[in-house]
Amino acid sequence: MYSTKLSVSIHILSVIALMGEKPVTSEYIASSINTNPALVRRLMSRLKRAKFIETSTKLGVMGLAKEAKDITLLDIFFAVEDQTDLFSIHGNTNQNCPIGAKIEITLKDVYDDIQNATKQKLAAVTLADIIKEFK
Amino acid sequence: MYSTKLSVSIHILSVIALMGEKPVTSEYIASSINTNPALVRRLMSRLKRAKFIETSTKLGVMGLAKEAKDITLLDIFFAVEDQTDLFSIHGNTNQNCPIGAKIEITLKDVYDDIQNATKQKLAAVTLADIIKEFK
DNA sequence: ATTATTTGTAACTATAATAGTTACAAAAGG
DNA sequence: CCTTTTGTAACTATTATAGTTACAAATAAT
Numbered sequence: 001m002y003s004t005k006l007s008v009s010i011h012i013l014s015v016i017a018l019m020g021e022k023p024v025t026s027e028y029i030a031s032s033i034n035t036n037p038a039l040v041r042r043l044m045s046r047l048k049r050a051k052f053i054e055t056s057t058k059l060g061v062m063g064l065a066k067e068a069k070d071i072t073l074l075d076i077f078f079a080v081e082d083q084t085d086l087f088s089i090h091g092n093t094n095q096n097c098p099i100g101a102k103i104e105i106t107l108k109d110v111y112d113d114i115q116n117a118t119k120q121k122l123a124a125v126t127l128a129d130i131i132k133e134f135k
Numbered sequence: 136m137y138s139t140k141l142s143v144s145i146h147i148l149s150v151i152a153l154m155g156e157k158p159v160t161s162e163y164i165a166s167s168i169n170t171n172p173a174l175v176r177r178l179m180s181r182l183k184r185a186k187f188i189e190t191s192t193k194l195g196v197m198g199l200a201k202e203a204k205d206i207t208l209l210d211i212f213f214a215v216e217d218q219t220d221l222f223s224i225h226g227n228t229n230q231n232c233p234i235g236a237k238i239e240i241t242l243k244d245v246y247d248d249i250q251n252a253t254k255q256k257l258a259a260v261t262l263a264d265i266i267k268e269f270k
Numbered sequence: 271a272t273t274a275t276t277t278g279t280a281a282c283t284a285t286a287a288t289a290g291t292t293a294c295a296a297a298a299g300g
Numbered sequence: 301c302c303t304t305t306t307g308t309a310a311c312t313a314t315t316a317t318a319g320t321t322a323c324a325a326a327t328a329a330t
Contacts, residue, residue: 002137002223002287002288002315002316003223003287003288003289004223004224004225004288004289005288006222007222007223007224007225007238007242008225010238010242011225011228011234011235011238014234014238015234018234025304025305025306026305026306027305031229031232032228032229032232032234032235033225033228033229033235034227034228034229034235035289035290036289036290036291036292037305037306038290038291038292038293038307038308039289039290039291041305041306041307041308042307042308044306044307045306045307045308048306048307055305055306055307056297056298056299056305056306057296057297057298057299057304057305057306057307058297058298058299058300058303058304058305058306059298059299059304059305059306060304060305060306061306073245073249086221086253087141087142088137088138088139088142089139089142090139090142090143090146090168090318092169093146093167093168093169094166094167094168094169097166097167098269099146099149099150099153099167099269100146100167100168100169102268102269103142103145103146103149106265106268106269107142107145107265110208110260110264110265113256114253114256114257114260117252117253117256118221118249118252118253118256121248121249121252121253122249125245125249129245130241130242130245133237133241134233134234134237134241137287137316137317138316138317138318139317139318140317160275160276160277161276161277162276170318170319171318171319171320171321172276172277173278173279173319173320173321173322174318174319174320176276176277176278176279177278177279179277179278180277180278180279183277183278190276190277190278191276191277191326191327191328192275192276192277192278192325192326192327192328193274193275193276193277193326193327193328193329194275194276194277194327194328195275195276195277196277225289
């Protein structure tokens with residue numbers, strides 16, 4: 001994956017998890033990541049929509065909306081990434097060529113199988129496994 | 136993976152494999168992919184360096200340099216991609232924050248494990264498995 | 271040897287995704 | 301009512317990929 005959205009989101013959730021009940025602002029989280037608050041809020045917005053966190057205008061993030069052990073990396077991935085694929089297939093092949101005509105569906109099958117294995121691994125790791133490392 | 140280099144390279148090698156002994160030009164291959172010859176040659180150059188194909192100035196690609204069953208998707212991936220990682224980790228975190236200081240190494244460990252599973256799957260599929268679909 | 275053809279590569283443009291930034295209305299706690 | 305923060309829009313900057321043009325070097329074939 002080209003983007004660091006998953007990685008940054010895990011960072012955001014880790015900070016929130018470790019603060020427990022204590023409210024945290026996007027500004028505080030941004031300082032830990034060394035980026036700016038708007039970028040954090042953009043991801044926070046997705047994480048809130050996925051019901052991972054509780055926020056309050058005025059106070060900031062109130063904490064996790066579900067237990068860390070019930071949030072998998074795959075859940076986070078789906079929450080913040082628009083695409084669900086890990087590999088890209090080139091399109092617009094020549095349909096008059098027997099290979100060009102069949103390559104797309106062939107690669108899709110092969111890639112799907114590989115991606116499912118990856119997703120299973122992502123689903124096997126939870127936020128709880130990550131924050132364990134920070135204690 | 137954001138790029139389609141692996142996917143295009145598989146396409147290139149499939150065309151070459153199916154042509155057998157008969158020489159093919161980058162122009163012919165490009166027409167199957169619906170792209171231009173220079174892009175194909177750029178990838179061909181990598182595939183040649185990896186000893187997957189034999190080329191001849193003047194005649195074009197002479198064929199595979201090793202059997203299709205001995206070329207795995209992982210081999211092709213390493214041949215044409217500069218990076219070996221599938222996931223990106225954001226850097227430049229705040230080292231004064233306990234989480235910022237440890238997130239990078241923590242994510243690296245977690246991601247490495249996941250990526251190894253993906254690479255194993257990529258290594259389990261060969262070019263022979265792919266071209267079987269075109270016959 | 272000469273010629274025609276193709277690779278191999280450099281240099282460039284175009285496109286698209288991500289990352290980073292600024293700004294501000296709306297919400298809500300105090 | 302005031303202050304603070306979210307939530308979001310709009311924008312710029314950066315980077316990777318994809319696509320294109322051009323041409324020297326290599327080489328098969330005559």
